[in-house]
Amino acid sequence: MRIATWNINSVTSRLEHLLAWLERVEPDVVCLQELKCATDAFPAEALAAAGYESAAHGDGRWNGVAIISRVGISDVVRDLPNQPEFEGVVEPRAIGATCGGVRVWSLYVPNGREPSHEHFQYKLTWLEQLRVTAEAELAAVGDLPLAYLGDYNVAPTDADVWDIALFAESTHVTPQERATLTALEATGLVEVLPRPLKYDIAYTFWDYRQLAFPKNKGMRIDLAYANPAFASRVTDAYVDREARKGKGTSDHAPVVVELNG
Numbered sequence: 001m002r003i004a005t006w007n008i009n010s011v012t013s014r015l016e017h018l019l020a021w022l023e024r025v026e027p028d029v030v031c032l033q034e035l036k037c038a039t040d041a042f043p044a045e046a047l048a049a050a051g052y053e054s055a056a057h058g059d060g061r062w063n064g065v066a067i068i069s070r071v072g073i074s075d076v077v078r079d080l081p082n083q084p085e086f087e088g089v090v091e092p093r094a095i096g097a098t099c100g101g102v103r104v105w106s107l108y109v110p111n112g113r114e115p116s117h118e119h120f121q122y123k124l125t126w127l128e129q130l131r132v133t134a135e136a137e138l139a140a141v142g143d144l145p146l147a148y149l150g151d152y153n154v155a156p157t158d159a160d161v162w163d164i165a166l167f168a169e170s171t172h173v174t175p176q177e178r179a180t181l182t183a184l185e186a187t188g189l190v191e192v193l194p195r196p197l198k199y200d201i202a203y204t205f206w207d208y209r210q211l212a213f214p215k216n217k218g219m220r221i222d223l224a225y226a227n228p229a230f231a232s233r234v235t236d237a238y239v240d241r242e243a244r245k246g247k248g249t250s251d252h253a254p255v256v257v258e259l260n261g
Contacts, residue, residue, distance in 0.1 A: 001071070001100060001233075001259040002027045005149035005222055006243075007108070007205070007252035010036040011066070014250055015043050021243050022050050027256065028071045029099045031106030031149045035064030039092075042066060057092040064092050065108050065150070071100030080133045084125045086110070093126070102230065102259070103141055107150030112171035120171060123153070127180035135187045138227055145230035145259070148189070151205075151252065152223045156181055156191070160220035162203070172221060181223075189225040193237045193255060202239045205252045213244055222255050233259040 004027045008014050011032060022030070035042065035058040042056035051070045057078045058064025067073065077096040084090075096105040107130070112123035134148060154177045158164040167173045185191070193202065203218025212218065224237070236258040244253040 003029045004256045005031040006254035007033040007151040009250040029069045032066040033108035033151045057095045065095045065106040069099040103146040105148045109153045147226040149224040162217040
């Protein structure tokens with residue numbers, strides 16, 4: 001079974017890239033983030049023609065999440081339970097579903113903007129509610145494989161950004177943000193994405209500016225945390241850098257996780 005996560009950075013703008021990638025990689029389940037389209041504008045028909053069912057959650061702004069699957073979709077949940085608001089709105093940043101006997105969530109964690117901004121506290125609160133959600137769901141699913149995949153907007157270690165000195169006063173690398181990942185792991189989840197041999201660090205995001213991708217000046221912020229039932233089935237995990245190449249691509253690359261069985 002092949003499960004992927006991809007911040008697509010506008011599913012309508014990148015639809016041609018997405019369809020070509022689905023044909024090339026043949027994933028069974030894909031978690032998408034940053035749809036930038038409303039739920040009713042999600043290209044479900046085009047994806048159905050490619051063999052994928054869809055569950056989408058978006059409001060037409062810069063966020064939005066979806067799960068697409070060619071092994072079925074059931075038990076769809078939109079938003080985390082008690083998901084926090086920002087400026088009075090519960091943003092579409094989480095969707096969960098069971099696909100082919102595996103429970104997956106597609107997550108688009110708030111950016112945080114800068115440590116002094118109220119959006120930063122919103123980010124921390126959001127991640128704390130993810131921990132609460134995971135703790136409850138881990139107790140409920142038993143032996144069902146479960147994973148929370150997506151754009152976490154947090155680099156777990158200093159090595160996960162190309163030059164930590166440039167990020168010293170920025171979001172994504174603060175002790176507070178990294179503490180939320182430690183708390184998530186304390187529930188029993190483990191991160192299942194390795195660092196491949198070709199690159200010292202498997203970056204997943206590169207800015208469009210200043211030739212960041214050709215120079216490999218990136219960040220590793222697209223992550224997957226899984227319960228033991230999921231993690232024990234992982235046979236491979238990698239960043240598909242090919243999908244980041246060329247014109248009109250997302251600034252993120254897909255992360256692909258292979259499961260046995």
